[in-house]
Every structure is written in structure tokens, then in C-alpha cells.
Amino acid sequence: MEFGPLIKFYRTQKGITQKELAAGICSIPHLSKIENNSKDANGETISLLLERLNVSFEEMEEKEELIKNLLKDFGEKINFYLREEIEIIFTRLKEIEHVIPFSDYIYSYELYKYRYLLFKGLLAEADTQRDILYKQKKNFSQHEMYLFRYYNAVSLILKGNHKKADEIFDELFAENNNETTNGEFLYHLALVKSALDQPGHAIHFGRLALQIFMNQHNFYRILHTLMLLGINYTNSNIYEEAQVCFKHLIRNAELLKEERMLPQIYHNMGYLQDKMNNPKNALLYYEKSLSLQPVKNQHYIVTLYGIGEINYNLKLIENAKECFLQVKSLSKDLGIKKQGLLAEFYLIHMESPEKAMKYLEMKVIPFLEGSKEHKEERIRYYKLLSQHYNQQGNYLEAVNYLSKIT
Amino acid sequence: MKKAIILLFTFSLLVFATPENDVNNQPSYDLAKISIQPAQADPIYPPVG
Numbered sequence: 001m002e003f004g005p006l007i008k009f010y011r012t013q014k015g016i017t018q019k020e021l022a023a024g025i026c027s028i029p030h031l032s033k034i035e036n037n038s039k040d041a042n043g044e045t046i047s048l049l050l051e052r053l054n055v056s057f058e059e060m061e062e063k064e065e066l067i068k069n070l071l072k073d074f075g076e077k078i079n080f081y082l083r084e085e086i087e088i089i090f091t092r093l094k095e096i097e098h099v100i101p102f103s104d105y106i107y108s109y110e111l112y113k114y115r116y117l118l119f120k121g122l123l124a125e126a127d128t129q130r131d132i133l134y135k136q137k138k139n140f141s142q143h144e145m146y147l148f149r150y151y152n153a154v155s156l157i158l159k160g161n162h163k164k165a166d167e168i169f170d171e172l173f174a175e176n177n178n179e180t181t182n183g184e185f186l187y188h189l190a191l192v193k194s195a196l197d198q199p200g201h202a203i204h205f206g207r208l209a210l211q212i213f214m215n216q217h218n219f220y221r222i223l224h225t226l227m228l229l230g231i232n233y234t235n236s237n238i239y240e241e242a243q244v245c246f247k248h249l250i251r252n253a254e255l256l257k258e259e260r261m262l263p264q265i266y267h268n269m270g271y272l273q274d275k276m277n278n279p280k281n282a283l284l285y286y287e288k289s290l291s292l293q294p295v296k297n298q299h300y301i302v303t304l305y306g307i308g309e310i311n312y313n314l315k316l317i318e319n320a321k322e323c324f325l326q327v328k329s330l331s332k333d334l335g336i337k338k339q340g341l342l343a344e345f346y347l348i349h350m351e352s353p354e355k356a357m358k359y360l361e362m363k364v365i366p367f368l369e370g371s372k373e374h375k376e377e378r379i380r381y382y383k384l385l386s387q388h389y390n391q392q393g394n395y396l397e398a399v400n401y402l403s404k405i406t
Numbered sequence: 407m408k409k410a411i412i413l414l415f416t417f418s419l420l421v422f423a424t425p426e427n428d429v430n431n432q433p434s435y436d437l438a439k440i441s442i443q444p445a446q447a448d449p450i451y452p453p454v455g
Contacts, residue, residue: 081455119455157454184455191454224452231449264450271449286447299450306447338448 006102008035081220183212199232263292
């Protein structure tokens with residue numbers, strides 16, 4: 001622990017002059033040098049100075065040990081996704097926050113604080129914390145630097161910048177000789193690969209993560225990884241494996257009374273049934289999912305949009321229209337662009353397919369092209385436009401969209 | 407006479423070759439169904455944490 005600055009901190013806090021504190025213990029210049037860390041004082045002098053400040057030397061050393069253990073615990077609880085316990089440890093750390101700058105764990109604490117803000121999804125605060133850390137990065141140890149880069153990648157995932165996150169993960173993974181025993185890292189890597197339409201890679205890293213989480217009995221992360229695997233098996237058309245994942249998930253989430261995840265699992269089971277060309281089953285699962293979502297948030301919109309599409313394909317046009325109108329209105333309120341644009345596309349298509357194609361070209365395609373994701377959807381709409389122009393005899397445009405697919 | 411038979415034959419060909427529903431009276435959603443399928447919604451991803 002840095003006792004010099006600690007003595008200065010308590011002396012200033014208590015409004016004591018250097019002369020008053022040093023009286024009978026050491027000279028004023030000596031105290032000044034101790035406080036500025038330019039001179040190492042012996043333990044006895046430090047003890048006497050702290051005693052006069054009513055601060056116990058032993059207590060301070062104990063606090064340093066406490067900070068170390070709390071930070072270790074904090075990292076573990078984040079890995080295990082234990083939301084309530086994370087809050088308890090963070091509160092305890094906040095209580096001794098004034099001592100942390102004088103300990104050896106100042107950067108570790110600030111890094112974990114960054115991780116905490118990301119965990120909570122407080123992106124603006126996390127950005128401020130990142131900027132504070134960035135200024136200190138030259139003082140980081142190798143491990144602290146690794147954590148800083150890793151957390152920056154997590155921040156990029158949360159902001160939807162998966163391409164950049166992927167670059168950081170690849171660098172970190174390569175520096176580690178392409179191996180890691182960190183389940184959390186592998187899980188995040190699988191998430192990124194999945195978002196970048198690389199289901200094969202996502203399955204590979206997801207399975208590695210799952211193995212580690214199972215060895216750790218890390219139940220929440222097992223559920224999360226199974227969900228991710230289920231989605232990627234679905235996207236790879238490995239339907240049987242996907243069904244196994246989702247059935248397993250439904251059983252366990254019901255058993256663990258994991259109400260937060262259950263509607264998401266039902267939604268993804270619906271997504272799988274839709275891909276398997278079982279629209280009626282898909283509709284059942286989507287509706288089951290929606291009935292368990294009390295809050296009209298992004299997930300609610302995604303499920304409602306799914307219901308709209310299935311109804312549309314089943315020719316239940318009035319039902320579809322009702323869903324798309326709701327999606328349109330909610331996405332406007334919540335600022336969620338994608339489902340809003342697509343719902344509007346369907347609504348226009350109901351009135352005039354010709355106008356819908358123009359809307360597709362003017363609004364939907366530029367939005368989808370603006371992000372590195374949505375590759376599969378872009379292809380679907382390129383095909384649709386190509387087909388449209390082909391029917392119109394505008395072969396130049398038809399070829400133009402076909403060439404975009406390849 | 408020969409000319410009249412040829413004309414009649416051509417005319418009958420025209421009548422038979424014309425599709426019954428040349429005018430598109432399908433509702434627009436039928437068209438949509440043909441062209442938009444297969445469409446799929448998004449999955450919901452597990453939390454980043």
C-alpha cells in the first residue's frame with residue numbers, strides 16, 4: 001500500500017497541518033518527503049503517523065487484503081453471471097473506494113468498475129470509465145492491458161460493432177497461442193462470430209465455452225451458451241441438434257424458474273420451427289413467448305414481428321396487419337429501426353407490391369447495407385429485387401442485384 | 407373461302423391461347439406471399455453480460 005499519499009489524504013481530510021502531525025515523530029521536511037512518496041519511511045514512523053491520525057496500520061493492511069479478495073470475487077461473480085451478488089460486492093467495494101487509490105489494486109479496481117458498467121449495460125458511463133482508463137494505460141501491467149482490451153471488445157459487442165470486436169478478439173486469441181481456458185472469453189467470441197453470420201465458428205467456440213462452463217457448474221452461462229448454440233445450429237440447418245438444445249433449455253429454465261430466459265427460449269424455438277417450415281408450430285411458440293413478455297421492449301418487438309411474418313405467410317392478412325402496425329408504432333417509440341422498416345415494407349406490400357419494391361430499394365437495403373451484419377437478410381432481399389426486375393424485363397437491374405449476392 | 411377458314415382458325419387460336427384470367431385480379435397479399443417467402447424473423451440472443 002502507498003502509505004505516503006494515504007497519510008496525506010487523512011491529514012488533509014482531518015484538517016491537520018504537517019507541523020502538527022510531525023510533532024515529536026519526525027521532521028516536517030521528512031513528513032513532506034514521505035507524503036510525496038519521495039522517501040521510504042520505516043514501519044515505526046508510518047505507524048506513529050497513522051496512529052496520530054486515528055488510522056490503524058494493521059487495519060489498512062487488512063483493507064488491502066480485503067480489496068484483493070473482493071476484486072477476485074467480483075470477477076468470479078461476473079463470470080458466473082450472478083446479478084445480485086455482483087451488486088453486493090460492488091457496494092462493498094464502493095464503501096472502501098477512498099482507500100483503493102493507495103492500494104496496489106487501483107487499476108484492477110477501475111478496470112472491474114468498467115466491466116461492471118458494461119455488465120449493467122450502462123454504456124455512456126462505461127465510455128467515460130474507458131476514457132479515464134485510456135489515460136492510465138501506460139501504467140498497466142500486461143494482465144491489466146489484456147483486461148482493458150477485452151472489455152473494450154465487450155463494449156463494442158454491446159454497441160453492435162461486432163466487426164471491430166472480432167478483430168480485438170482475434171488479436172487477443174492469437175497472442176494466447178489460439179487457446180484459452182476462459183469460458184467467458186470463448187462465449188463472447190462465439191457471440192461475435194454468430195452476429196457476423198459465421199455459425200460454424202460460433203458453434204466451435206460455443207462448444208468450447210460450454211465444456212468449460214459445465215466443468216465449473218456455471219449454470220447461467222451453460223443456459224446462455226446452449227441458447228447461442230441452438231441459434232447457430234438453426235442457422236446452419238442442423239435442426240436436430242438445435243431442437244435438442246432448445247428442449248434442454250426449456251426443461252432447465254422451467255426447473256430453475258428462470259422466467260427471464262423462458263420467453264426468449266420459446267421465441268428461438270419458434271424461430272427454429274419457422275426455419276424447419278413448420279409455421280403453425282412456430283406461431284405457437286412465438287405466441288407463447290409473447291404472452292410471457294410483460295415489457296414492450298426490443299425482444300417484444302422481435303417476437304411480435306415474427307408473429308406478423310408467420311401470419312402473413314399463412315395468409316392471415318388481418319392478423320399480420322395488426323402485428324405490423326403495432327411493430328411500426330413500438331419501434332418508433334423505442335427507436336428500433338430494423339423491425340420498423342421491415343414491418344412498414346410488409347404494410348406497403350399489402351397495398352402495392354410495386355411501391356414496396358421501391359421502399360425496399362430506398363429504405364430497407366441501404367439500412368441493411370449500412371451494417372456488416374444482416375448478410376442473410378440482404379441476400380434474401382437482393383433475390384427478391386432481382387426476381388422483381390426480371391419479371392419486369394429490366395434485366396440490367398436484375399443482374400445488378402444478382403451480382404450483389406455473390 | 408380458304409382465306410376465311412384460315413382467318414377463323416387464327417381467331418379461334420387467339421381465343422383459346424388467351425389465359426382465362428389475363429387481368430390480374432389476385433389480391434396483392436397473394437403476390438406478396440409468392441415473392442416474399444421464405445422470410446424469417448430474428449432469433450433473440452442470450453445476454454452479453
